[in-house]
Amino acid sequence: MSSALTVDLNRDRLHDVAVPGMYTTDEAFYVALENHGEAVHIHLHLDDTLSTVATLDGGNHYVDSGSTTTVRVGVERVEEPVTGKLKIVTGYGAETAYVDVTVEPFEEENHSVQVDEELGKPQRNASQRRNPAKREPSMSEKFGNRPSSGVSLPLLALAALAILLALLVGVVVDSGVVLVGVGVVIGGVLVALALQLR
Known part of the structure; x- marks a missing residue:
């Protein structure tokens, strides 16, 4: 007005x-x-x-x-x-x-908003805009189907700890059931290490 x-x-x-x-x-x-x-x-x-x-x-x-x-x-x-x-x-x-x-003659104000067509296209993050050939890996690429590079040091430490605890429990508790359980734990750890080395 x-x-x-x-x-x-x-x-x-x-x-x-x-x-x-x-x-x-x-x-x-x-x-x-x-x-x-x-x-x-x-x-x-x-x-x-x-x-x-x-x-x-x-x-x-x-x-x-x-x-x-x-x-x-x-x-x-x-x-x-x-x-x-x-x-x-x-x-x-x-x-x-x-x-x-x-x-004077009334002039309607143009209240429309001009939208750039580029806004309708999916946007890439800044690193992809700088180097289109380099892209971020997907979640499945990060966590699945990747070649193993041998056993890592933290994994070896965890396996050794599990075996040590199983042996300690087997020595302290004198029971046949416990000894079978200790054997299962040690066997499981050794199988896991073997699979990791493949």
Whole structure:
């Protein structure tokens, strides 16, 4: 919406009216009657040309001391610019001022957003953009079907610990069932190491 057309009242003296020389709009607007002094009666009037495309919400207005009253001016859509006068009268004719108001054809604002077609394509991460030939391996490539490179040191340490604990339990607990369990654990560890070496 257009900014308000401001009319300053009683700024320098009683019934003083200060207005801009012209005002242009393409839609409804408000006349802001700003009173800087004593309370005053205001009369607004559109000339014959302007009244063909605009309407005032009331002609007579009382503006209290130090307050602002806003008056809406409705505007019709036009094909060609229309210029007329808004008349402002204070103190029952004591002072009169005019503003040339031009109503221009309404232009719809384009609120659409332009989207780059590249945004619709899958994006690669920064390292792939720098070196397309080098790509990050998939999860199955990371954890499955990879050639073994021998037994790692942490795996050997874990196997030795398992065997040591199994032997320790077998020595401490004197039971046939425990001895069979110790044998199973040691056998399992040795089979796992053998599979890892393949």
